[in-house]
Amino acid sequence: MTDPPIGLAAGLSGGLPAGLPVDLSAEFPIGLAAGLPARLSAAPPAGLPPRAAPGAGADTETGAAARTFRATFAAAPLAMAVVDREGRVVTANDTLAALLGTGADGEGLTGRIAADLVDLASDARTWHAYREVLRGRQARLRCTRRLKHPDGHSLWAQVTVSPLPEEERAVLLSVSDISARRELQARLRHLQMHDPVTRLPNRTLFFERLSAALEAEAYEESGTGRIGLCYLDLDGFKAVNDTLGHRVGDRLLAAVAERLTRCANEAGYARTATPLVARLGGDEFALLVEDSTGTEQLADLADSVLKSLQVPFDLSGQRLSVSASIGVVERHAAGTTATGLMQAADTTLYWAKADGKSRWTLFDPERNAHRMTRQALSSTLRPAVERGEFALEYQPLVCMEDGGVRGVEALVRWNHPQFGTLTPNRFIGLAEEDGSIVQLGRWVLATACRQARRWQLEHPDAEPIFVSVNVAVRQVWDSDLVSDVAAILAETGLAPHLLQLELTESAVMGSAGRPLQALQALSDMGVRIAIDDFGTGYSNLAYLSRLPVSVLKLDGSFVRGFQYESGDGAAAPPNPADEVVVEAMIQLAHRLGLTVTAECVETAGQATRLRRIGCDTGQGWLYSRPVAPDRISALLTAAACRQA
Numbered sequence: 001m002t003d004p005p006i007g008l009a010a011g012l013s014g015g016l017p018a019g020l021p022v023d024l025s026a027e028f029p030i031g032l033a034a035g036l037p038a039r040l041s042a043a044p045p046a047g048l049p050p051r052a053a054p055g056a057g058a059d060t061e062t063g064a065a066a067r068t069f070r071a072t073f074a075a076a077p078l079a080m081a082v083v084d085r086e087g088r089v090v091t092a093n094d095t096l097a098a099l100l101g102t103g104a105d106g107e108g109l110t111g112r113i114a115a116d117l118v119d120l121a122s123d124a125r126t127w128h129a130y131r132e133v134l135r136g137r138q139a140r141l142r143c144t145r146r147l148k149h150p151d152g153h154s155l156w157a158q159v160t161v162s163p164l165p166e167e168e169r170a171v172l173l174s175v176s177d178i179s180a181r182r183e184l185q186a187r188l189r190h191l192q193m194h195d196p197v198t199r200l201p202n203r204t205l206f207f208e209r210l211s212a213a214l215e216a217e218a219y220e221e222s223g224t225g226r227i228g229l230c231y232l233d234l235d236g237f238k239a240v241n242d243t244l245g246h247r248v249g250d251r252l253l254a255a256v257a258e259r260l261t262r263c264a265n266e267a268g269y270a271r272t273a274t275p276l277v278a279r280l281g282g283d284e285f286a287l288l289v290e291d292s293t294g295t296e297q298l299a300d301l302a303d304s305v306l307k308s309l310q311v312p313f314d315l316s317g318q319r320l321s322v323s324a325s326i327g328v329v330e331r332h333a334a335g336t337t338a339t340g341l342m343q344a345a346d347t348t349l350y351w352a353k354a355d356g357k358s359r360w361t362l363f364d365p366e367r368n369a370h371r372m373t374r375q376a377l378s379s380t381l382r383p384a385v386e387r388g389e390f391a392l393e394y395q396p397l398v399c400m401e402d403g404g405v406r407g408v409e410a411l412v413r414w415n416h417p418q419f420g421t422l423t424p425n426r427f428i429g430l431a432e433e434d435g436s437i438v439q440l441g442r443w444v445l446a447t448a449c450r451q452a453r454r455w456q457l458e459h460p461d462a463e464p465i466f467v468s469v470n471v472a473v474r475q476v477w478d479s480d481l482v483s484d485v486a487a488i489l490a491e492t493g494l495a496p497h498l499l500q501l502e503l504t505e506s507a508v509m510g511s512a513g514r515p516l517q518a519l520q521a522l523s524d525m526g527v528r529i530a531i532d533d534f535g536t537g538y539s540n541l542a543y544l545s546r547l548p549v550s551v552l553k554l555d556g557s558f559v560r561g562f563q564y565e566s567g568d569g570a571a572a573p574p575n576p577a578d579e580v581v582v583e584a585m586i587q588l589a590h591r592l593g594l595t596v597t598a599e600c601v602e603t604a605g606q607a608t609r610l611r612r613i614g615c616d617t618g619q620g621w622l623y624s625r626p627v628a629p630d631r632i633s634a635l636l637t638a639a640a641c642r643q644a
Helices: 056-075 094-100 124-134 179-193 203-213 237-244 246-268 295-310 338-354 365-387 428-434 437-458 473-478 481-492 505-509 514-525 556-560 576-591 604-612 629-643
Strands: 079-084 089-092 141-148 154-163 170-177 226-235 276-281 284-290 313-315 318-320 323-332 360-362 390-399 405-416 420-422 466-470 499-504 528-534 551-554 595-598
Touching: 079 094, 094 170, 124 141, 124 154, 154 179, 179 203, 203 276, 203 284, 203 338, 226 295, 226 338, 237 246, 246 276, 246 284, 246 295, 246 313, 246 318, 284 295, 295 323, 295 360, 323 338, 338 360, 338 365, 365 405, 365 428, 365 437, 390 437, 390 629, 405 437, 405 629, 428 437, 437 466, 437 473, 437 481, 437 629, 466 528, 473 499, 473 514, 481 499, 481 514, 505 528, 514 528, 551 556, 551 576, 556 576, 576 595
Parallel strands: 323 360, 405 466, 466 499, 499 528, 528 551, 551 595
Antiparallel strands: 079 089, 079 170, 141 154, 154 170, 226 284, 226 323, 276 284, 313 318, 390 405, 405 420
16 A cells, blocks of 8 residues: 655645755655655745756756655654544654653554544543544644553643544544643642641532532442432631631631541541531531431531530640531432522521531421521512501400400411411511511501501490501510601591500510600500510519500410310310419409400400409400401490490
């Protein structure tokens, strides 16, 4: 077989040597024994004399050019080889032979399969691209290969395969040793991906590993298909930095990293993989468990971490004790995202902190759903007031002596478009946190007063009933409650004594300054002030006598003890202690000139005993559940008929 011709322009990237006396405007045959191009096509360099006429002089000139090209190819510092369309080496230079460590010069590579020399067949994608270049269907192939040198070391090589002109029917293979560059890149990547204080993988590398572990191909073919994460935060680390300085703090972080790594190694013993330990920033660390076997494995790992960190640290004479809070998440990898997993871990870590620190907490989907609901409610509270999504229901306050309705308590409901009707315990706390309670409370107060005045006008023959409205402490601090009440009473025409404001015991008993002044001003205006849930806090009874309070509402926990059901469903005897406590509170209230309302009255037996010990009014399901305004209208109509 004859060596294929190769075009000079493609075969020698450096061009012709300056001043080469060759006429390149014509094509001349060149000896193929050296494996050099069979055709040369180029113009004579500028400034050279015209080429000689055809004959012996031209042959001599062409031969000199051929020898120059052979010498240039052989001495080139770039490892090169000409490869025919069948993939065999036609010719190679000594640089390539030295790079590959074949033990011979370039001629010793002639006839060898080029793909085997530089490992082009090791993956299907590269092999396909290489064959396309050989067939002239692809412009060029460039890839990186790790080659094994005969002396035992490995080298990284950049392999380029470029087609030569069509008439040459060959390609040029060039190989560059990029081992030093790769080593530098590896060192730079290590610096970029590792924390300088603890030498652990940093946040960037952690998320890279986490994302890779959540790829489908990472868990579908083998493993358990599950993933686990322990996300921990050191308790009180800021105090170490503030009191002992950042240098000691950094040394403590490094010592913690060592213990976490030891725990991970012990957890990975006899398993397919060791958990990845990473520092995510500050005093936050993570242990990633790929192919986890379940929550028990993660719980054991979290336990070992807590026990390891409980042992005091001795840092050059400084004996420090720290603890950690850990959020534990374990789930199927399918359908899990890195963001979702970290959000769950962060939420669970917060739970561990809130539950008392120095512990681990397992992710609870139900608890998380409640948190997500709270977040969704919080973000829509203010607009909901403007959209009119709230409504009031009213629960009667009944006189214990004659059973007549003396007043009603206004209870707000949120008709949420997504979650349905929500009771106050679902959103009042949120409203107090974000301050929307002021806007909502003002709406409740105005609506309740307007409704009470409407009942009074619609039932002139019935005794007017008062309306009781709950007021949050933040309403007293963040708004001019006295001015709001005065304006609403004036607008609705409701008499002040027909409005009762309820505040919790903890809020009223600790009142001083502005809150106390507001309560006093409201009382002077004629508005009734009631202490809600009385008996559940730590009341200063002497202080109670100096407050502008007119009503005590006994917490339902006292009333429930009056009568309860035994195991067979029969009514069990009342708890005498509860009755003694309630009677004492009622007597105290009466001596202070206060009336008493009992909450959560559910049975006739409870009502009878409350009446016997002097309770003034009762509220509970025995009389009525919270109902719409028209139901209260019906009660007032019935009461008027009885009086007539």
